[in-house]
Structure formats: structure tokens, C-alpha cells
Amino acid sequence: MNTDNTSFKKFAGYALIAGAALLAVTYFDRFAALIGRLFSLVFPFILGACIAFIVHVPMAALERRFKLKRIVSLVLTLVLFAGIIVLAGVLVIPELGRTFDTLRTAFPAFIQKLVTWGNDFFSSNPRIIEWLSQIEINWDEIRNYVFGFFRVGVGSFLDSTVNAAVSAVSTIGSFIIALVFAMYILVQKEKLGFQAKKLVYAFLSKERADRFFSVASLANGTFSRFLSGQCLEACILGLMFFISMNILRLPYALMISVLVSITALIPIFGAFIACFIGGFLILMISPVQALIFVILFLVLQQIEGNLIYPHVVGTSVGLPSIWVMVAVVVGGDLMGIAGMLIFVPLCSVIYALLREQVNSRLKAAGSPLAGEPPAEDPPRRKKIRLPSRRKKGKPDESQ
Template identity: 35%
Template sequence: MSNWKQLDRLIGKYLLIGAIAVIVIMNYKNILQLLEYIWIVAKPLVIGACIAYVLNILMNLFERYLYPNAESKLANATRRPVAILLALIVIVAVISFVLYLIIPQIISVIQEIIKVLPMIGQSIEYLIHESEKLWPFLDDYVNLDSLNVEAITRRILNFLNGLTSNVIGTTVSTVSSVLSFVINIFLSLIFALYILLGKERFGQQFRRLSQAYLPVKGHNLLMYVLQIFDQSFHSFITGEVIEAFILGAMVAIGMFIFRFPYAAMIGALTGVTALIPIVGAYLSGAVGFVLIAVQNPLQGLLFIVFIVVVQQIEGNLIYPRVVGDSIGLPGIWVLAAVTVGGGLWGIPGMLMGVPLSSAVYRLIRNDVALREEVKHQADEDRNHRFHEA
């Protein structure tokens, strides 16, 4: 009789799952719209939770060194707020310093490009007319004498000058977007501060909910999975930040030594983009090549050689020692995580893909090892009973 009851429950369970699947498939558009609406509403909270997680790493560091031996109520009450304030100051200072290095140089590069455009036009005109001497058959397809390079250059300059007026003209239409962005960031910061100030209380409440609504085995499994994800993200963030700082410093110092222009800006840009695994260093290298080649094409080519050498040193000597096996993900899976994450969610996907894949990889690896151990133990017990018989 009990077997029939178990069969009825199993059939009912699968029927319920099938009915839910049919409902989801038939209403997937409405469900996607609902999920999109939920994401829009919850976006500041999700961003706030991410900010809190990153700030928590710095906050824990400062809390360990802020009057650790003090036992007064004032010290205990102010340790957490002071640590949060110091963490915010550090992050704002780093962002401000990077922008201070990058923005003025970008403006000067744009001005330099506008200045050299007429010379580039003259060079193109000279090359075209020289090519006419070498390949007379071009004249059958292109009327080179009617080619007015000065007019083309003037149009390009007018287009670049018009960009400024277009930006000014569209400022009014973008005010609402900027205001919405500022409000979302403000709400995210407030939510992050609430999480950090009461993280122990929130953690305890979450554990109580898990213990109340999940069986013991399910609760332990959930805590184990969350611990693995926390370790993966913590190792990835700390390792990538240290590695990015080292790479940016190497690029800046090397460019100063070899007298490349824009050394400070490209070094800072390399440090920022190096936070994106694999792809980041190549992005900064491409930007640096364009900036340098505008002034000196030969020096731009030498910069490519320089950046490739630096990346080889960083990838083979520094990255394995700084990040090492902390991520616990083979190189081929890092590339796959960056590719898939970038394709799905852009730059945030590139950043999140590696630690997420690392956590999943660790969970699967540990589960496989546990199953192999159980199977090996069962085989040993079976062999032991066989020999006893």
C-alpha cells in the first residue's frame, strides 16, 4: 500500500512540474516582461548588494587595524562606521586619480588629432597622386584630379566641431537619464551602507530562515554552496586588484623608461582594464597604440612590441603567483567564462563570469571527488567481505 502511495506522490509531483512547464512555455513573453520589470525595480538593490560586497573586503581590512585592543563602548560603536568611511574614501580617491590622469590626456589627444588632420589629408593626396604614376589604370575608375582632399578634410573638421554642438543640443534630452542614474546610484549606496552596518544581523536572520524552512541536509548544502561562491568571488576580487595594480605600474614605469608618451594615462588605463581577465590588457594596448601612433606611427609599433613583452612577463610570472590557484579554474575555462559572460552581459558579464564559473567548477570538482571516495570505499568494503567469506 505504501508503494502505491509513493507512486501516486511521484506521479503527482511530475504532473505538477509538467503543468508548470506548460504554463511557463505558453506565457513566456509575459513572464519575461515581468522579470524585466522586477529587474528594473530591484536593480538599485542588486547594485547596492554588489557595492556592499566589494566594500566589505576593504572594511574588514580596516576593522582589523582600527584600535583592535580597545574595549570601550565608543571604540566598538565607531569601528564599523569609520572602517566604511575609510573604504569609501579609498575607492573614491582611486577613481578620481584615474580620471585625473585619463581625461586631460584624452582631451589633448582629440585636439592633437584635429591639428594633424590637414597634414594627414595632404599625405593622402600625395600618396594618391603618386599611386597614379605607378598604376595608371586607376584613372579609369577614379578621377583623381577631381578629388578635393581639402574639401574632405574641411568636412571632417566640421563634423568634429559639430560633435560639441550636438552634445550641447542633446543635453536637455539626457537630463532625465542622468538624474535617474544618480538616483539609482544614491539608493544603491544607501542600501549598501545598511547591509554593511548590519551584516551580522542580516546573516543571522538568513540562517534562521534557512534552518526554519529547509531540512538539515538542505540547509547545510545551501551554506556550503554560499561559502564556495564567497571564496571564489573574494579570491577573484583581491587577486585581480593586486594583479591589475602591478600590471599598470609595470606599463607606466616601462613607458617612462623607454620615453613613450602618455605613460601615466596608459598605465592607469591598463590597471583599470586589467580587471577584465584576458581581454582587458589588449583593450588598453589597442587604445595606447592609437594614442601614440597619432603622434609617431613608428613609436606606436614599438609600443605594441613593448606591451606584448610586458603581458608575457605578467601572464607567465606575475599572474600565477599573485592570483595563482586562488580562482581554481583552468585557463581554457577562464577564456570560455569571459567569452560567454561578455556575450550575454557585456563588461559586467566578463567580470562576473570568471568567479561564477570558478564556484561552479569547485562545486562539481568537490562533488566528483566525494562520489569517487564513496565509490572507492564501497569497493574496498565489498572486497573485504569477499575475502572474509
């Protein structure tokens, strides 16, 4: 009787899952809209959990090292984050204003150089001018297209402005809710953790519940080490750029260094964004200095990739470099910059769990492939025997 009841429950569960999948496929548009609506409702709380996790790393360090109370360490952490933002604004905003001033004065000269180069190029290549003169242009059609675009564009611009204002207000509201939710999580994290344990152990078997919290502990440690290591590495890289650019007397040293520190939080590709922006800004002033900046960037990237990153971040995520690049590309395509930051430790957790499962299965099967791959032996140096100074048959003079 119990066997029949269990079989019926399994069949009913499978039928329910199949029916839900069929409804989701049949009414895909409505289902997608419902999922989007639910995600927009829970997004402030997801954002709040992410903020709580980021703030928890320095807050826990303050609690552990200085034996502070929870509320004191939380306030100090928030003051630290606010101070970093204010300091970055104080340092960068005046520099940004001077940069725009310089660009405003240098841009006309840059355009004049381009015009002069274009005139010289076309004067030395008359065939290109002949080819361009043969192209027929319908100016009436272009004029009608431009006027039509502006007629439609004014209405679209007003709609876009209203939508942008509504979206900005909604984003600010979501951020405030997320911040308040994050504060509640950080203040009552032990109580929430105890409630989560009760909930998991109530609905799962002890073995599965233990496995769940083991994975959660692994994910928490991996994300924390990755976040702290990446922040420290970004600060070191920005300081290196600031010192090097001041020694070489390159312009925009402070602004580019701060930009490098911010973009270096994105693994692999982040610093190249700062290189492109910084190179373009310096190019407006001096092409030679722009070339020096690019060379400096390549040198510091090699130092950072081969010396700083392995020692500061090191094996904190335990993910081979090829999978780090895959994680950054996939995460950036799915979720943008946030995906680049999240997918590296996430893939590290998946990689660690998969490695554990593979090794345990191979060990149970008695395979010699279980365990870590053997380290590559360094090439052995052949001993070079120096020829003896003594000649055959000649006695040693010291004897």
C-alpha cells in the first residue's frame, strides 16, 4: 500500500511539473511578463542582500580585529564607504573640470590638424577626389529625411525624458529600500542565520541540509576572499599608475589613476577600459605622451598580472585563468559589469564542487586519475664538466 502511495505521489509530482512546463511554453509571453514583474518586486531585496554581503566583509574584519560591537563596526564601515566616495569625488571632480576645460581648448586645434591632414592627403591623391565627385547625392531626399526625423524625434525625446525621470525616481526608491534591508540583515545576521538553519533542516534531510550549508560556507568564503583581494589589487594598481605617471609627467595622472582603480575591479578586461579612455584624453594633448602612456600601461599590466595578482588575489578563487576569462565573458554578456564581478567567484564555487565530485567518483572507482594533476617538473639542467687542466702523463707539480 505504501509502495502504491509513493508511486502515485511521484507520478502526481511529475505530472504537475510537466503541466507547468506546458503552460509556460504555451503562454510564454504572459509567463515572461509575470517573471519580469516578480523580479522587479524582489529586486530591491536582492540588491539589499548584495549590499549586505559587500559591507559585511570589512564590518566582520573590524569586529574580529578590534572587538567592537556590531552597531559600532557597522557605522564605521558605512562611514568608511562614504568617505571613500566623497574622497574620490573631491579628487576627481575638480580634475574632471580641468580636463573638460583643456579638451575644450585643445579640440579645435585637434580638428584643425585633422583638416590639414585631410587636405594634404586628398591633394596628393587626386583620384580619390575624382571618385568622390562621381557619386550622385539626392539632397532633397536627405533634407526630407532629416526633417522627418526631427518631427518624430521631438515626440520620442519627450517620451524618453519622462521615462528616464520615472526610471530615475524608481531606481532611487529601490536603492533606499535595498539599503534599509541590508542594514536589517547586518544587524540581525545571527538571528536570520538561525532561522534559515531551522527552515532548511525542517524541510530537508540532515544529509542534504548539511550539504547545503557546506556549499553555502564555500560560496561565502570564496566571494569574501575574491572581493577583498580584488579591492586590494585595484588600489595597488591605481597607486602604481599615479606614481609612474607623475614621474613621467603625463597629464591627468590623478583622474586616470582613480579610473584605473575603479575599472580594475572587473577582472581581465577592466583596466583596458581605463587605458582606452586615458589614451584618448592624452592624445588630445600630445600623441607622443599618449604613446608613452600606452607603453606604461602594457608594462604595468605585465607587472600586475605576473607579480601582484597571483600574490594578492592568488588562489583565493581557486579557478584556472582560462575559466576566469570564460566566466568574465559569459557574465558580461548576461548581466553586464555586475555579471563580470559575480560570475568569477560563482564559477569558482561550481568548479570546486565539480572537482570534489569528480575526484570522489574516481577514487571510489579506484582510478589512478583521482586527485590533483601532477605538477610540471622544471627542465633539468645538464651538468657541464669543465676540462681538466692536467695533461695525461704529466705529474702534478704540487706533489
